[in-house]
């Protein structure tokens with residue numbers, strides 16, 4: 179499915195593009211069923227109880243343990259911060275919700291799963307990515323399901339994706355697929371349309387020299403001064419299951435917590451241009467066993 183000229187001009191203007199019904203109901207159900215099967219297989223007794231923490235959980239709170247840093251070529255489970263009661267002097271950390279309701283995300287190489295793999299690297303995706311014209315050679319990385327669990331589903335604070343998957347020059351594009359209806363009530367995405375034209379990728383999320391993760395300035399790029407969150411013009415992007423949203427690596431976007439009684443399960447992966455330099459400090463690194471998959 180090649181993008182139309184009208185879709186391409188919207189992409190250029192706004193920095194994101196909503197494609198309703200990109201996946202059929204049957205295809206979407208197959209991915210959702212597979213997600214539920216993976217969630218059912220999650221065994222917290224053999225898990226380090228790594229939570230997916232972000233800037234929303236406090237300054238320098240970003241997740242960065244071994245389980246996270248070495249997940250780029252595996253299928254691993256990261257927990258909602260609110261699902262874990264922290265350890266005390268006398269009690270170990272423990273889950274305070276059922277295991278399948280504790281998972282914030284499953285990643286970061288979910289395309290290793292045959293169901294997610296076939297849709298990620300399929301012909302339709304290749305055609306869209308080619309027609310977008312953002313990459314000479316698209317490489318896929320950071321494939322994951324995000325669950326946004328009922329009541330405890332965490333906020334994804336305002337960010338742009340090239341900060342987290344830095345290449346020189348920046349080239350990240352997100353493919354975000356709703357496996358359930360996403361509404362303002364269960365935490366749909368919001369965008370600041372056009373911000374990709376002004377936001378500079380001036381910092382990047384890297385492996386810290388002493389372990390863990392940190393943000394580091396990109397040399398020779400003037401830091402942004404805008405308080406993006408507070409700017410007017412943010413637009414919610416509610417969508418039905420089966421919708422795919424393409425996300426420019428510089429566009430500012432976010433999603434709120436999920437206080438509702440419903441999950442908000444989505445599948446997402448990212449692409450970078452194989453012709454750009456992938457930063458060796460990035461938190462997510464390819465491995466000899468699993469280089470980033472080539473879409474085209």
Ligand SMILES: O=C(O)CCC(=O)C(=O)O
Pocket residue numbers: 324334339352354365366367431432433444446
């Ligand atoms: O699904 C969400 O709530 C956020 C996803 C996102 O921001 C991303 O994949 O870049």
